[in-house]
Amino acid sequence: MTSKIFKSILSVAIAVLLSSLVIIIGALYPYFGNVQESQLKDELSLAADATEQLGESYLQGLDYDRYRLTWVDADGTVLFDSHADTAAMESHADREEIKEALVSGNGSSTRQSSTLTEQTIYEATQLNDGSVLRISVSRATALVLVLGMLQPIAIVLVIAIALSAWLAHRMANKVVEPLNKLNLEKPMENEAYEELAPLLRRINAQHKEIKAQMQTLKRKQDEFEQITGNMKEALVLLDNRGRIISINPAARTLFGASASCIGEDFLTIDRKQNMRLALEHAKTQGHADFRAKENSREYQFDLSRIDSDGNSHGMVILAFDVTEQVNAEKHRQEFTANVSHELKTPLQSIIGSAELMENGIVKAEDVPRFVGHIRKEASRLVFLIDDIIRLSALDEGAEMPHENVSLKVLSEEICETLADAAKLKDVSLEVTGDDGVVNGVRRLLYDVVYNLCDNAIKYNNPGGSVKVTVAQKSSEVMLSVQDTGIGISPEHQDKVFERFYRVDKSHSKQSGGTGLGLSIVKHAVQYHHGKITVESELNKGTTITVLFDTRA
Amino acid sequence: MRNRFDAQLFELNREIIEMGAMCEEAIAAAVKALSSGDIALAEKVKASGGAIDQMERDIEGRCMKLLLHQQPVARDLRLISAALKMITDMERIGDQAEDIAEIVTFLEGHTMEGMELIEEMARETIEMVTESVDAFVKKDVALAQKVIDQDDIVDDYFSKVKRGIITLIAENHTDGEFALDLLMIAKYFERIGDHATNIAEWVIYSVTGKHKEV
Numbered sequence: 229m230t231s232k233i234f235k236s237i238l239s240v241a242i243a244v245l246l247s248s249l250v251i252i253i254g255a256l257y258p259y260f261g262n263v264q265e266s267q268l269k270d271e272l273s274l275a276a277d278a279t280e281q282l283g284e285s286y287l288q289g290l291d292y293d294r295y296r297l298t299w300v301d302a303d304g305t306v307l308f309d310s311h312a313d314t315a316a317m318e319s320h321a322d323r324e325e326i327k328e329a330l331v332s333g334n335g336s337s338t339r340q341s342s343t344l345t346e347q348t349i350y351e352a353t354q355l356n357d358g359s360v361l362r363i364s365v366s367r368a369t370a371l372v373l374v375l376g377m378l379q380p381i382a383i384v385l386v387i388a389i390a391l392s393a394w395l396a397h398r399m400a401n402k403v404v405e406p407l408n409k410l411n412l413e414k415p416m417e418n419e420a421y422e423e424l425a426p427l428l429r430r431i432n433a434q435h436k437e438i439k440a441q442m443q444t445l446k447r448k449q450d451e452f453e454q455i456t457g458n459m460k461e462a463l464v465l466l467d468n469r470g471r472i473i474s475i476n477p478a479a480r481t482l483f484g485a486s487a488s489c490i491g492e493d494f495l496t497i498d499r500k501q502n503m504r505l506a507l508e509h510a511k512t513q514g515h516a517d518f519r520a521k522e523n524s525r526e527y528q529f530d531l532s533r534i535d536s537d538g539n540s541h542g543m544v545i546l547a548f549d550v551t552e553q554v555n556a557e558k559h560r561q562e563f564t565a566n567v568s569h570e571l572k573t574p575l576q577s578i579i580g581s582a583e584l585m586e587n588g589i590v591k592a593e594d595v596p597r598f599v600g601h602i603r604k605e606a607s608r609l610v611f612l613i614d615d616i617i618r619l620s621a622l623d624e625g626a627e628m629p630h631e632n633v634s635l636k637v638l639s640e641e642i643c644e645t646l647a648d649a650a651k652l653k654d655v656s657l658e659v660t661g662d663d664g665v666v667n668g669v670r671r672l673l674y675d676v677v678y679n680l681c682d683n684a685i686k687y688n689n690p691g692g693s694v695k696v697t698v699a700q701k702s703s704e705v706m707l708s709v710q711d712t713g714i715g716i717s718p719e720h721q722d723k724v725f726e727r728f729y730r731v732d733k734s735h736s737k738q739s740g741g742t743g744l745g746l747s748i749v750k751h752a753v754q755y756h757h758g759k760i761t762v763e764s765e766l767n768k769g770t771t772i773t774v775l776f777d778t779r780a
Numbered sequence: 781m782r783n784r785f786d787a788q789l790f791e792l793n794r795e796i797i798e799m800g801a802m803c804e805e806a807i808a809a810a811v812k813a814l815s816s817g818d819i820a821l822a823e824k825v826k827a828s829g830g831a832i833d834q835m836e837r838d839i840e841g842r843c844m845k846l847l848l849h850q851q852p853v854a855r856d857l858r859l860i861s862a863a864l865k866m867i868t869d870m871e872r873i874g875d876q877a878e879d880i881a882e883i884v885t886f887l888e889g890h891t892m893e894g895m896e897l898i899e900e901m902a903r904e905t906i907e908m909v910t911e912s913v914d915a916f917v918k919k920d921v922a923l924a925q926k927v928i929d930q931d932d933i934v935d936d937y938f939s940k941v942k943r944g945i946i947t948l949i950a951e952n953h954t955d956g957e958f959a960l961d962l963l964m965i966a967k968y969f970e971r972i973g974d975h976a977t978n979i980a981e982w983v984i985y986s987v988t989g990k991h992k993e994v
Contacts, residue, residue, distance in 0.1 A: 501802075
């Protein structure tokens with residue numbers, strides 16, 4: 229800005245300087261030329277008069293500082309010259325002013341010197357005797373005048389440049405000052421040049437637009453971050469060169485990456501072979517998945533290429549924890565294997581007995597024992613199948629009729645049923661406590677109490693006791709079955725509710741049962757949104773407590 | 781121009797990480813083959829050496845091209861020159877993993893039973909390799925320094941293993957060839973530790989511009 233202003237000021241100054249120079253010289257030079265000419269004419273006429281009267285003697289007596297006089301004869305021979313030797317001079321007859329004077333009595337001409345630095349003005353007049361007297365004066369040309377003035381002009385120019393620079397600087401500052409003071413954050417509150425108003429209005433409008441866009445952008449970003457931030461699944465977005473664009477907290481934990489990894493190569497946070505191969509595969513095929521163990525949990529990794537208009541824009545890596553799923557799968561497989569085994573054992577036994585009888589190996593008196601054995605094993609099978617059906621019904625979570633059931637009445641009923649079995653093992657049975665009314669499925673509650681009591685009797689020592697206590701509390705009903713039996717060691721306590729789990733494998737045949745009892749108990753309690761806890765000490769006894777919430 | 785250069789540096793960085801990962805996998809697999817006596821796995825490790833060599837040549841070519849075409853300066857130049865040195869060490873690690881795998885194929889059923897020291901040494905060495913690659917990935921000088929310090933531990937292990945083998949021979953008069961194989965394996969691990977140390981030193985150089993005092 230300063231330089232622009234400087235240039236304009238300077239060019240104006242130079243233009244003014246030059247034009248005034250031209251005008252002054254152009255006007256003054258001819259004026260002074262004319263004055264000189266008329267002076268010359270006066271001198272000439274004076275000299276002519278004097279020469280006519282006095283002849284050459286007059287001419288020689290003159291002072292020739294200012295001009296030159298030449299007396300030329302009518303034929304052109306120089307009779308006298310104030311500045312040169314007449315003898316050496318050629319004929320002047322062809323000179324313009326002489327010719328003119330010879331013809332019309334008066335003549336004049338102007339000639340430039342060969343170097344153009346001087347101009348000589350000639351005036352000639354014819355004397356009465358026919359000869360011609362010529363006066364001439366030399367003066368500097370306009371060019372020489374201008375050249376002579378160069379130095380002062382240069383000084384003026386330098387002053388002009390300095391002045392313009394200073395002025396330009398000051399002016400620029402002055403012009404810019406209000407612009408610099410503009411508050412662009414709040415464009416409409418400025419009091420600057422009114423010429424700036426459209427610009428300020430425009431800035432204001434753009435401000436608003438940018439703000440709105442920023443808000444939209446931030447909202448979208450927040451939404452995205454909220455969604456991905458709360459995702460349990462790990463999500464990583466990569467650009468088409470494999471750099472991380474976005475990584476959610478779950479993924480950061482999974483890959484052990486810091487927040488600063490954005491923009492880095494994905495390989496910097498995971499360079500394992502299976503990941504590299506999957507990345508390569510997904511890049512060419514569009515999709516890849518694999519399972520891998522990370523931090524002792526099983527993860528499923530899904531990689532998908534992001535395509536749009538036939539161009540690849542990057543990659544999405546999604547990883548989710550499939551540990552539960554893998555475990556469930558394992559459980560299911562184990563369960564299937566267990567079921568087949570448990571179903572097969574009694575059937576083998578039945579087949580064996582039947583074959584023995586078929587082949588007539590069994591003596592007649594032993595037949596009832598064998599038939600009894602077959603019946604026992606068959607009913608065991610039925611029990612087992614019943615239990616499995618019950619469990620799968622619970623697994624499906626089918627809706628069953630609810631009613632108010634008194635746990636105490638139920639427990640007493642069950643104890644009556646189990647009285648014979650208890651007597652056989654020499655175990656005493658006792659039910660105490662409140663009514664304990666629970667709104668639930670009668671059959672399931674029956675299973676709960678039955679299985680708990682059955683176990684308490686089965687795994688009891690001779691002479692032991694089983695105490696069933698029902699307690700009604702303000703918001704829940706507690707049922708506890710306490711025995712004085714063999715107890716469960718701590719490492720087994722968590723597992724006794726698993727299907728087909730047995731603390732002592734060899735024990736199972738002896739005590740009977742299917743290995744599904746406590747599993748059914750657990751599912752039935754869960755069905756009623758209850759809680760079940762085990763307290764047990766080896767060889768001292770076990771207390772299983774069930775809490776039913778009655779508020780729901 | 782700069783953009784293209786950056787893209788090429790990015791690719792170089794990625795390839796070094798990849799090569800580092802390949803070395804890690806090779807040595808891990810070799811150790812696994814060693815401790816389980818899995819000859820099939822050992823054969824696989826031997827076969828993987830070619831890929832590492834190819835990778836070395838690729839990276840070398842890329843570095844040369846970058847040096848010639850871009851005439852890098854300062855940090856970029858350090859990265860490229862460090863890369864040229866590091867891949868040599870990585871390639872050596874790959875070769876030694878191969879060598880270990882080759883010995884495994886000769887062991888014919890001999891297992892590392894009773895040679896827990898070698899397994900510990902192997903674990904320490906794998907950790908060093910992993911950490912040196914990690915140090916490069918994260919440009920982490922502190923981690924690189926840790927790797928350099930760790931080399932002493934591996935060196936100690938080597939002398940311990942050596943003494944162990946000597947007593948083994950003295951007490952049991954075991955198969956001499958087996959004892960020598962064990963010693964070779966221990967030596968390879970010790971060498972791998974040295975290469976990991978070199979990588980760590982070049983990582984420090986590429987970040988700080990200072991290579992260890994000679």
